[in-house]
Amino acid sequence: MKLYLTTAILSFAATxxxxxxxxxxxxxxxxxxxPPKAAVSNDINLTEMMLxxxxxxxxxxxxxxxxxxxxxxxxxxGVAELPELSEQYPSKEVLIGAEADFYFAGWNYGMRVGGEVTPETLAPFGIAVYELTESCIHIGGTGARTAASMDDxxxxxxxxxxxxxxxxxxxxLIAGYQADLATYLADLPPLPDAPRVFVYDSGEDAPFTAGRYAMPNALIAAAGGENILDDLDKSWTTVGWEAVVAANPEIIVIVNYGEVTAAQxxxxxxxxxxxxxxxxxxxxRFVVLEYVEATPGPRNIEAVKTLAAAFRIN
Structure with missing residues (x-):
């Protein structure tokens, strides 16, 4: 995969x-x-940023x-030499036991509001926390009032x-990603109208989907589409099927992960x-994105390309 070609051939000596x-x-x-010397990252997309x-x-x-x-x-x-310290969210004891000095996570990406692992609970143990930008909406505040974007x-x-x-x-890396995406999109034919898009993560009784603060909203917009739930002031959230039916999406994006396959x-x-x-x-008209593509991370570039190409297929 081209994603790692640049970094793989560099010698990462001390800066x-x-x-x-x-x-x-x-x-x-x-x-x-x-700089931190003993970092831990949570989730596949955040770990890939570190890689x-x-x-x-x-x-x-x-x-x-x-x-x-x-x-x-x-x-x-990329992670062959690193242990997985916890299969799901780590406990405070796991991070302390690893002698971590830095934790890269997010709200609902390794931390829960009011949970045992937060910046405040880890600080006494010398573990600094950097929070994923997309996740800031879960704790409110001035930094979380704009829709998700590629800039996140x-x-x-x-x-x-x-x-x-x-x-x-x-x-x-950022300049390369931006140039690559701009070049790709410039070569595509223009869309007559922005297609209406629904993101289907999971759930049968009620769908778990992406509102305006979740990364797919940004991916869809960058590719030229419109998330049917762009006006929903939520991140990843559950809605009623009635709202989906009423919006009548032209394209459905399926997020592939977990025990239920994209085909199912x-x-x-x-x-x-x-x-x-x-x-x-x-x-x-269905498009499949892997979880690592639909959540903030380097593979967002390929995700936008995938969506942009799919939006232009009649």
Whole structure:
């Protein structure tokens, strides 16, 4: 996969002298006097951000992947030398036991509001926390009042670069991603209208989907579409099927992960008489994104390309 070609051939020797660095993490400002040396990341997409920045030598492990997702060949190679400290969300004891000094996670990406693992509960043990930008909506505040955008992912790469003293590497990655995506989209024919898109994560009684603050909203917009729930002031959330039927999506994006396969999710939608008149079902317009593509991370670039191409197929 092209994603790692650049970083794989670089020698990640010690960086130049590190100046004290302060980054914004949701509603907190976090200051680092030195780069972390024993980092832990949670979830497959956050771990991949660490990998593309070449930070595995600064990590003592990762958490929260095998409980929900499977590592593909690229990810397996990237974390081959690292242990999975917890299959799902780690406990405070797991992070302390690993002698971690940094935890890259998010709200509902390894931390829960009011849970035992938060920036406040880890601080007494010398574990600094950087929070995933997309997840800030779960704790409110001024930093969480705009819809999700591609800049959320770029912001996290940029802040991680600053924290670990590899800002040049981060900026080069961001510039490359932006140029790659701009070139790809410029070569596509224009869309006559933005297609109406529904994101189907899971659930049969009520669908778990993406509102305006979830990353698929940004991916759909970047590809030229419109999330039918763009006006829903939520991130990943559950809605009623009535809202989906009323909006009549032209395209359904299925998020592939967990025990129920993308094919099974599609079969459920196609076989249910309640959805028979949806344009997406009638015209068999389904797009599958892997979890690691639909959540903030480097594979968002390929996700936008996949969606943009699918939006232009009649």
């Amino acid at each position: 130049s002298a590190f100046a004290q660095t302060t980054v914004q993490s949701c509603e907190r400002t976090v200051t680092f006097d030195a 593309v920045l070449g930070l595995t030598d600064r990590m003592v492990g990762y958490t929260g992947i095998s409980g929900w997702n499977k590592l593909d060949e690229t990810m397996r190679a 992912m770029y912001n996290d790469l940029r802040n991680l670069g600053a924290v670990f003293g590899v800002s040049d590497r981060a900026e080069a 999710k599609r079969d459920f939608l196609v076989s249910n008489p309640a959805f028979a008149n949806l344009d997406a079902v009638k015209n068999d």
